[in-house]
Amino acid sequence: MEAQVTAASAATATWSPPADASDVVKGIHAMLHPRNIVLVGATDKPGNYAERIWNNLIKYQYEGELYPINAKRETVWGVPCYKDFASLPDRPDHVLVLVPARFAVQVIRDAAAAGARSATIVTSGFAELQDEDSQRLAVELQQAIRETGLAVTGPNCLGNLSAGDKLFTNIDDRTVTMEAGPVAIAGQSGAIVMAIRQALEDRGVGVGYMVTTGNEAGLETPDLMSYFAADPQIRVIVVYLEGVRNTKAFRDACKAARAAGKPVIALKLGASEGGRAAAMAHTGALAGSIETFDAISTREGVIRVRGLDELIETAECFAHAAMPRGDRLAAVTLSGGKRGLLLDAFYSAGLNFAPLKQDAHDKLARMLGPGSIVGNPLDAGFAAVVDPSVYMQSIKIMIDDPDTDIVIIDAELPKAPHELRERNLRIVNDMAGRGGKPVIYISAMSIGFTEFTKALRKSLPNITVMQGMDRAVTAIKSLIDYARLRKEVPDIVSSSKAPARALLEKTLKSANGAALDEVASKKLLKAYGIPISKEGIAQTAADAAAIAKEIGYPVVAKVVSADILHKSDIGGVVLNLGSAAEVKKAFNDISARVKQLKGKPKLEGILIAQQVKADLELVVGASLDAEMGPVVLFGTGGVDIELMKDVALAGAPLDEDEARQLIARTKAGVKMKGYRGKPALHEASAVKALVGLSNLIADAGSRIASIDVNPFLINARTGVAVDALIVLNNEAAKSAAGH
Template identity: 85%
Template sequence: MEAPLTTASRRRHTWAPPPDASEIVKRVHAMLHPRNIVVVGATDKPGNYAERIWNNLIRYGYEGGLYPINARRETIWGVTCYKDFSSLPDAPDHVLVLVPARFAVQVIRDAAAAGARSATIVTSGFDELQDADSQRLAAELQQAVRETGLAVTGPNCLGNLSAGERLFTNIDDRIVTMEPGPVAIAGQSGAIVMAIRQTLEDRGVGIGYMVTTGNEAGLETPDLIAYYAADPQVRVIVVYLEGVRDTRSFRDACKAARAAGKPVIALKLGASEGGRAAAMAHTGALAGSIETFDAISTREGVIRARNMDELIETTECFVHASLPRGDRLAAVTLSGGKRGLLIDAFHSAGLNFAPLGQAASAKLANMLGPGSIVGNPLDAGFAAVVDPSVYLQSIKLMIDDPDTDIVIIDAELPKAPHELRERNLRIVNEIAGRAAKPVIYISAMSIGFTEFTKGLRRQLAHLTVMQGMDRAVTAIKSLINYASLPKEVPDVVSSSKAPARALLEKTLKAAQGAALDEVASKKLLKAYGIPISKEAIAQSAAEAIKIAKSIGFPVVAKVVSPDILHKSDIGGVVLDINSPAEVKKAYEAIMARVKKLKGKPRLEGILIAQQVKADLELVVGASLDAEMGPVVLFGTGGIDIELMKDVALSGAPLDEAEARALIARTKAGVKIAGYRGKGPLHEASVVKALVGLSNLIADAGSRIASIDVNPFLINARTGVAVDALIVLNNAAAQKSAEDAATH
């Protein structure tokens, strides 16, 4: 009646973590390579999760011990059923929890006490629900996981795959090719992760691991990234992220993957509502969560796919294509129309086809004959009709040309046997295997893979086969960008001085309300090295005139109030003041406007400031993203900032080299470098401002929500901050954000 289910005597996966591996890596390894699996909550009710998982373990030949537990049964599924952990023939190792939520916490504690090292909690009914009982159970489960030290995935997950162990603790009843492959997948959504696995497998891409993390009461996605980075059999890491809970662990895991040369391809959910609500300054409003995620994670070699189709193509690209030496593209097509599509598609992504080398051009001209297009991309269509061998010769010539880094072939795999096309594919595959560059087939549109296509695809190990022109172009650009990254990114730490940090602590301790006023904000910015315009605050019109005379005309007058965040919106800014009489008039006009405002905002005076002649208005700022932590923003500023949206983001803190790279990513950076005959502007002041701001937001930890310097004025000789707003991350700031969102 009962099959012999004993501890495995052999494993198809031979790697084991070295003694100096991190505890996380060791714990994940124990979960994915268990000695036995215990199914707690075994029941033969038709179609239930426990039975489906058990059937998958049997179907794919898991070689470790398999033990069901149900105190009410002596046999189930044709094998002995055990009452509890103490009655098992072996100590439990990996435990599958399928009991109702109210019993799951005790199962975890009992499993750990019996010697288990890991668990997967398939059961739902925890913090994915909003009722008090479910939230309480979630907190109790997290505490149990922490106290026991078990490596736990879930709750509310759909199980895992470890191909080398023939382990499939998953409910999916679609056929799995149980062969260790180069891709490892992790993510919170079981349905999405399983769909990714199925689609990649249909494309001939092998999956070594698949882990669904669910609510992540124990192991989180970064823990899986860290493990995949350490396992030498994994080459590409694919993740689905609903959110980043621990920025540091996520970035550290991605850095480990990058150091190992393994791209992390991520499908990430949208911008954080909490992050947007907390942003009262322009910087925060423009730095949505997705943009911040890109800015920070790209530093660590993460490639974000915009949708699942793009994720599949990008994964295909990184699995089969070697990293190119550069971005010199070459292509062969059989259609003049497709040639045009290739040129347009790559041009839109900022990529262009390189001129062919002189030797290659001469050979092509001789081979194709008069009247043919001897260019790149190469249209070999007419010549191939006359002589079919020309097509294959053209491809070989492109691959052999030392002046090309990537060779693209416009074609798709056949759906049925086709002697000539199959022969050509195998020849190109052989040539590509000897080439020191990627060879990529692109189908302009998506086509279905038949069983014949799938079988043929598996024979072409050295070719990348991609579908959809735009998705392929995006993936190839990601490949080029990833190849240009250094393997390791050193941690950039704040370079601020002790007096600046002391003033920060003093200012934040004394601060009341949602934001610092302009004077307090600028004082703090100046301490961090950001150039500030000449200015002083006046309590009367006479004092304003005196300050203006000492600064020199023209000047600007601005209201100073911690309750008025955007001064120009209420007429609180007057420009181009050129005489004492105009100073008096501006002072009195601003005071009158403030007195008419509802809520009686606190008024600390009128700021009289130097009016700087600017060749360019910039915005520099920083924000605390709800998921990714501190981020710095730079771009075109002034009143049209939201309209222009010429901004770029980077993680904080920055060093000078990263600040210059940030500037170069914008149109403003082009103007600073000198544009259309105009000389360069004072970039050094902008670099100083960006480094200072990045240090300030990093030093503040979670206490500053955003810093907005708009405009930062720059000319050929200098650059200065003429307006500043620092929004605090406290209860008052949150209330102000909520009030703003409702009006």
């Protein structure tokens, strides 16, 4: 095994990006594999960051040259100290910036002028603070990084790890194993990233790279993801995200990782309102809806975990498990109670154990003997007490069975030498290596790894070792879902027609309020192919009656005003109008209510619309997420929208296949298929509405904040939008939201 580790380390150290790699990837390579490291702000004041980083570089025997710089010192840490970059015996390569924030910008410019290729700014005191001077320094730093082209991590970060090069420019004083492992970690919080690395190491999982990105004034986490996707030694990418600043860069990085067959395991801050507020305060990141993040990133192959324990189990799973061909589970246990726990945990997650085929069943029945209950999961406990070889034979049958895709073994690694258990583990490791299917050991609860356990675990590269039943099940489900994804998913572009885009531009240019009124909103929706109910706008009661007669009763009367976003709240909607007299009365009543409102909203008229009989009320909508960009929504609508919370999200634009997949993720989608003997509803109209909405929000860029079509009424013959609100992303809309 030592020979394998050494070979892996050498391969990582000698790998270089191809000539056609991006400048960002080449810059990160220079940062993680530098010829020399310069520490600007070197001081031997006990316990400071500079000294801790120096001690780590010496401790782990970084093989490049180390140059401390401090204009006031001739020696530091027992070695010569240089006054500036010009005094160095060699051109600087990677620069660690450890000076106060007010000097950092000039250091970056001087480093670039001297020939440096990359830098890490450990110093804090920039965008994470709210005072005017810190914010000004943050802007100046970003400008210097852009102008010099240096690959820069930080500021306000804690340094990096490149195990293959024995590079540890980090303040962490816990022991690090300098072996190039299959996992790479990047994230904005140095403390969390370092904790992840330590936890993985404690479990015997090797970490090849660890990068703390801090405020991300230069390199951002997606840049590191792209680099890790290109490095052939990395199998799993782990990221901690406080916010996504550049949606396109993030999605491009996810696509690169997916094309390389490398899962991105993400711990994302912002799953709660409190978490989103913390992200804003910590790094100034714009944090959006976690549901939107999931909807868009999952399509790109991202696995979002809900906590650090789940992250560790998921990373362990993907670092060692082969990709399964399917979801047919098999399990071997030595306890009836553990068998029950396995069944409960996996069935609760929607995963099933495959029924044993006759051949495998007969083999196990003959081996276990009369009276044994042969099934999957298999409880081999009683028979194994009589004949210990039965346990290993049972595992072999399950692994060799062509009708199983994943084999689960209920067992944990020993904490001390144990000849029989060690021998069995090595036999299973060899079988897993030959069989090419995941073999996963699960302990029902978390246990500590001793140094012996960690060493043993490293010697078993073909098996996965997981702890905690629930977390293991979640990780295995993620493994199955990831294996089903195609490596490459084509970008979907807007399929809208030129006339629709022309109307969009005309409408947005002429708009001057916080939102479009219902008539203007529906006109735009209709241009984008979204079915609209029959309707007309009336300026007088007589007009209203004439429009109603032309449409046919019953009809609905609704106020039309861009200043009134929620019509029902002010009595601006009257239903079930069945005669001219009722229509005229509704017109006059609504007009009178509007005149009594504070602020004197402008009344554009009263909309008289066809009242559609619906078998189901849906909501379809779209919005511009602060982090992830345009997204569409589908689900149960009408008055039940808040109560049911039956909605699903997807990134925009969509094609018809993705629209159908979105519908299928909801209870409303189940009802549309013909629930409990009822006729199937007109799904094609909902698909058309979703595709049209997705094109509209995508074409608008950042100019439309949200589109709300609630309800979208659907029956067996048709589906139509009967109400619509388009909120603009302009100063008027922001002012209205503030009120």
